Amino acid sequence: MLVPLKWLREMVAFDLSPQELADLLTNSGLEVDGVIERHGGLDKVITAKLLEVNPHPNADRLRLATVDCGGGRTETVVCGAPNLTVGMITPLAQIGAKLGEEGQEVTKVKIRGVESKGMLCSERDLGLSDDHSGLMVLDPGLEPGLPLAQVLNLETQVLEISITPNRGDALSILGVARDVAALVGAELVLPPCEPEEVEPGIEGQAAIEVLDAKACPRYTGRLVKNLKIGPSPLWMRDRLMACGVRPISNVVDVTNYILLELGQPLHAFDFAQVGGSKIVVRMAAQGEKFVTLDGQERTLTDQDLMICDADKAVGLAGVMGGLNSEVTDDTGAVLIESAFFDPLTIRRTSKRLGLSTEASYRFERGIDLEGCARAGSRAALLMQQLAEGQVAAGIIDLYPAPYQAPSIPLSISRTARYLGMELTKEQVKGQLERLGLIVSDGPDDDSIVAQPPAARTDLERPVDLTEEVARMVGYNNIPARLPQAEIGAPARPWPQRVRALARDAMAAQGLDEAISFSFEHPKAADRLSLAADDYRRSTVKLINPLSEEQSELRTSLLPGLLAAAARNLAHRVPDVGLFEIGRVFVAQADQPLPEETFRLGVVLTGLMAPASWWAGEQPASLSHVKGAAQYLAEALGISGLAFDTETESPPYLDPAEWSRLTLNGETLGEMGRLDKRVAANFDLDRPVYVLDVHFDRLAELAPRQKVYARLPRFPELVRDAALVVPEALPAGEMLAQARAFEDPWLQSVEIFDVYRGKPLEKGQKSLGLRFTYRAEDRTLTEEEVTPGYRALVEQVMQSFEATLRG
Known part of the structure; x- marks a missing residue:
């Protein structure tokens, strides 16, 4: 937006220099990129x-x-202009002046033997017009x-x-003047807008x-004739x-000028070209053709707003007038259009046609709904003054729903x-x-x-008013302060914390x-050989999947983990x-929505530890997934985890190597060796070993408060016993x-050894149990512990x- 300062001073008086005014506006939200020096x-x-x-010799x-x-000084200048007249x-x-865009300097020269001290100028020489x-x-x-500049x-x-984009009100001299008046505390002076009217009036x-x-x-419309x-x-x-x-x-x-x-934005229709002396505002017909002022034929839709007369379309509302009603040298009367058009409608039309004008730029951002009549009358006054027009009395103003200002509360x-x-409130x-x-x-x-x-279409919420207060205070006057906040992050919700622990x-x-x-793949349940009535076959199908292989929401973590293990093996891991x-x-x-639960899945294959001089290779086994489950339970503070093999094994696990995880009789998950098929x-x-746990239930069972104990002061006393039991126990x-x-x-009972083989009979095993005893107030003796x-x-x-065991 270019704002000439003398024009601005006509609406608001201020004593600021251009740079001071630029700083003031910039600190109030209207960023001034620079001050352009002209002439x-x-x-x-x-x-x-x-x-x-006199003639040139x-x-x-x-x-x-x-x-x-x-000052009594005269000079002789050589000139070829046709309108040289004594007394004009x-x-x-003068010598040293630089004229034109290239800044050509005027010097003392001899023209055909006569010295010329200066240059008499046309408007084009001074850069004022092309004349x-x-x-x-x-x-x-x-x-x-x-x-001359002063004159x-x-x-x-x-x-x-x-x-x-939100400050459509500032796209005018008046809009900027409003801000300047508010900032410097001066009175806003509106330009005159009351022309002398003649009869007959516009009505009729x-x-x-x-x-x-x-x-x-x-x-609104005003008629100016002659x-x-x-x-x-x-x-x-x-x-x-x-x-x-x-x-x-x-x-x-x-x-x-009014724009x-x-x-x-205004439009002046050549009234002689307006059929039936009538303007009709309507939506365009689908596929309707219209030639705009730039000579281009436009194809319209039923979403475009048209300005028409009784016979034809004469303008594309809010964007550009038509070639068939433009003002020419022969125009004797004009009908001045000053209207408010819906910003969304204008924006849609302008974008679709790729046609952006000064008018559409303003209509898209919202103009002053209350200022339409004033602008039309202002234009009529200027046409009266500059083109000797006669303004028909009255104004046509179709305004069925006058502006109702919203009430915005502010704390x-x-x-x-x-x-x-x-x-303060008064401030x-x-x-x-x-x-x-x-x-x-x-x-x-x-x-x-x-x-x-009505001009401030951007003010809708309390925060918008807060911004206006900040602008009036001046962004540079708002103190720089660190935000007041408590140090430390809020505690995470328990589900997040327990997942992090796991x-x-x-x-x-x-x-x-x-x-x-x-x-997951729609065949994931078939690959796991799940039963027909297994709940994991109740899948949610995606309407717009990324691919056929990922067209359903997963019901188990195992297919994804097994696919990841296969990719690792394919890459020689x-x-x-x-x-x-x-x-x-x-x-x-x-x-309408599926049941969402968290699960924990584990997949093991290959070696759990490489071979070393003190131990051989340790391939993945059922003991490893069992140990992972036990370690998880201990980490979450859950005790009493048991492993059950009495029920039927899941179809995807080998019946010879599997177990069900239970706690107080409740099933929490399954683990075992993956069936070969x-x-x-x-x-x-x-061989692949898997673990699948209902994690949400595990999180519910985990105690939320940890119990801490002091470090023991006295030594422990350990007793071992090797018991021979049936293999199936x-x-x-x-x-x-x-x-x-x-x-x-x-204090604790742990298994430290499992033995099978001679001299034990077939179907028997030896379990080594370690019992740990300790007292908090003294060292225990053998006599106290033995019974x-x-x-x-x-x-x-x-x-x-x-x-x-002997």
Whole structure:
């Protein structure tokens, strides 16, 4: 957005230098990229009066002009302009002046033997327009020797401002002036907008009909007749060029001038070309054709808003007018359109057609709904002044639903906390009121209620008002403070904490964590040989899967882990130990969402430890997955984990090597060796051991509070016993009963040895049990421990028909 400073000063008075104003606006949210200096070459151009005009002695087309430069000084200038007239006031570029875009310097030269001291200039020579038909003619009442830039009141300094997308109100001189007035505490002066009207009025001469009030909430029209089309005055042309707009004619320039001044896009229809003297606002028909002002034929849809007359389309609403109703040199009357169009509708049309204009740029961001009539009247006034037009009395204003300002509450204390500074209620109210908001007290002493003007379409929420307060304070004046916050992170929820504990426990056993896709192959259940009624066959099918191999949500972690193990083996990584904790999804009958639970899965294959001089190779076995389960339970503080093989094994496990994990009779998971046929389904040709645990249930059973004990001060006393039992006896049952024995000094019971072979009979095994005793207040003696130890061993032997190994 280019903002000429003299134009800005007409609406708000301020004593700031351009750089000070740029800093003030930048610190209030309107970032000024720079100050553009214009007409720099005019510093040595003055007004001069032609005293004499004589023929050039050596050239037929040149003449010698004697000019009064003011202060009694005269100069002779060689000039070939056709309109040299004695007594006229015209610009004189003195020696040293630099003119034109290239800055060509004026020097003292001899032309056909006559010395010329300066240059009499046309408007094109001065960069004011393209007119070079003759010398620029100035007001005959001007004194010679005056600086030309001062005489013409040209815009010599222009602010270049970057406007953010939410600040559509700032895309005008008036919008920037509102902010400046609020910042410096000055009064905002609106430009005059009341033309002299003549009869007959517009009613009866023109008609307007809006068929879609949602796309066009307001449409106003004014009629100006008996226009004289011609060039605009220099001051208007200069301001338009300062804003990057090319002057065309007085009537067209007025519409562009209002767009820049008030932010209201206008369109002037050649009234003679408006069929039936009627304007109709409607949505386009699907596939309708229309030729815009740029000569391009556009194909429209039923989402585009059109401006039509009684016979044809004459404009693409909010974007561009039509070629069939543009203002020409023969135009005698215009109907001025000043309307508000729905931003979404305009944005959609502009984007689809790839047609962005100054008008659409503003309509897309929202303009002042309440300013339509004022802008139309302002344009009519300027056409009256600059084109001698006659303004028909009255205005057509179709405005079925007048603007209702939203009421936005704002907490003073919360605003102060957001900005990190002290603010009073009166201070906040004053800042918002200077911006044109209507502010009233809220329901309590800490709140206010503000109603924004129609121009501020960006103010919708309390946080928007907080930003306005920050802008008025000045971003540079907001103190830099570190945020006030408690040091430390909040405690993680228990499910996250227990999952982290489990991950640490599994990683401590040398396993690597795998993270597989939540999607699985539709044949995953078949590959696991699951029964037809197994709950893991209740899958959720994806509507838009990544691929056929990942078209269902997983119901088990094992397929993903087995596939990962197969990939490792294919890449010659023979020793694999993986675990995963993740969600599985089981479809529920008559329920829109599946049941989501966390499971823990483990896959082991190859060696658990490499061969060494003190031990041979340790290939993965059932003992390793059992140990992983036990270590996990201990890490989570769960005791009493048991292993059951009495029930039927799952179809994917080898019946000879498997076990079910239980706790107090409740099944928590399964483990064992993968059945060979199932392993082959996953391209695994070696023994693979798996563990599948219901982790959510395990987390529920885990105690949330840890119990800590002091380190023992006295030594322990250890007793061992080797008991011969049947091979089929689960060692866990014997351990559970031994640990339940009531003895105040019994600390732990563990198995330290398992033996099979001679001299034991076939079907027997020897379990080495280690009993640890300790007292907290003294060192135990053999006499104290022996009775309890013997009673415990005797009880275990009787319960399990065991014998002492000799």
